[in-house]
Amino acid sequence: MKTFKFLPLLLLFIVASCSTIKVNSDYDKSVNFSQFKTYAYMKSGIDKVEISDIDKKRILNAIDQQMLAKGFTKSETPDLLINIFTKSREQVSVNQFNSGWGYGWGWGWNPYLYGGQTTVTTSTEGVLYIDLVDAKKKELVWQGEGKGDLSKKAEEKDKIVNDFVTQILAQYPPVLPQK
Incomplete structure (x- = not known):
């Protein structure tokens, strides 16, 4: 009976782990991040990103929201330049489910007799990089x-992009080690 109490928790964990965004960041440890107060976009880099203009706009709007929430101001003479880069790839999953009892090579489990089923699903995994560049140097x-799963449904894209950007920029500024 104890197993049934943990089953819903296990299912919730499995579902949550399938839809998460994995986030990493790296930074120059010699930089004083408190000096940065303003930002602008690196137009030459943004123009090279090979996604639709609508998706670019979604990403840039989400970055603007997060930077403003962190106290930054958009400026013509910025301290930081922001660039983005994206990648995506198709993921294919093949699952086989076999059920049934029978005989063949002996009594017991025989996957060739009953209820064999194969399902193939595809999804798109996307990666979003956000680079912050010291504008002076x-x-x-x-x-x-x-890194996480993307959707082709327009109504889901705004939420997905906001989740990506929010989780990535949650790691900025980096927590510097205490001296």
């Missing part, structure tokens, strides 16, 4: 990466 000072 033209050096990368921080990079965040988010």
Whole structure:
């Protein structure tokens, strides 16, 4: 009976783990991040990103929201330049489910007799990189990466993009080690 109490928790964990965004970041440990107060986009880099203009706009709007929430101001003479880069790939999953009892090579489980079923599903995994570049030195000072499942449904894209950007920029500024 104890097994049934943990079953809903296990199912919730499995479902949650399938829809998460994995986030990483890296930064230059010699940089004082408190000096950065303003930002702008690196137009030459943004123009090279090979996604639709609508998706670019979604990403840039989500970045604007997060940067403003962190106290940054958009500026013509910024401290930081923001660039983005994206990648995607198709994931194919093949699942086989076999059920049934019978005989063949002996009594017991025989996957060739009853209820064999194979399902094939595809999904798109996307990666979003957000680079923060010191505008004066033209050096990368921080990079965040988010990886997760994408959707082709327009009504889901805004939420997915916001989740990606929010989780990536939650790691900025980096927590510097205490001296």
